[in-house]
Amino acid sequence: MLLDWENQLSVGNTTIDDQHKKLISLLNDLHAAMQQGKGKEIISKTLHDLVEYTDYHFGAEEELFHGTAYPGVEAHMVEHQNLIQTVSKLQDDYESGKVMISSETLVFLKNWVTNHIMKTDQGYKTFL
Numbered sequence: 001m002l003l004d005w006e007n008q009l010s011v012g013n014t015t016i017d018d019q020h021k022k023l024i025s026l027l028n029d030l031h032a033a034m035q036q037g038k039g040k041e042i043i044s045k046t047l048h049d050l051v052e053y054t055d056y057h058f059g060a061e062e063e064l065f066h067g068t069a070y071p072g073v074e075a076h077m078v079e080h081q082n083l084i085q086t087v088s089k090l091q092d093d094y095e096s097g098k099v100m101i102s103s104e105t106l107v108f109l110k111n112w113v114t115n116h117i118m119k120t121d122q123g124y125k126t127f128l
């Protein structure tokens with residue numbers, strides 16, 4: 001397992017917490033697929049699911065904090081856009097054979113998700 005859910009990741013909202021759990025579980029699926037030496041088709045599919053769900057989650061989160069007094073909306077959305085661009089590019093480059101998915105890639109994703117939930121997402125906690 002690459003990453004485990006911990007209570008300190010909670011933003012105090014069940015819907016968002018559940019989405020974060022799902023995101024972590026998709027990251028773990030990608031990690032497991034790589035560790036088991038799964039083929040390109042399976043890895044591509046896992047990566048695709050991760051990108052798609054991340055995009056869905058970001059949309060849901062933005063919709064939620066848009067209607068509040070949370071002052072960090074714009075900077076938060078920029079962080080979301082940057083990650084979506086990065087993972088979409090990773091997916092394209094992987095599918096076209098330009099890059100391999102390495103353990104560094106997984107560590108990058110893990111750190112990004114953890115930092116984002118622990119710092120940036122925590123910022124809207126009191127505004128929901």
Ligand SMILES: [Fe+2]
Binds near residue numbers: 057121
């Ligand atoms: Fe989030």
Ligand SMILES: [Fe+2]
Binds near residue numbers: 080120121
């Ligand atoms: Fe976020």
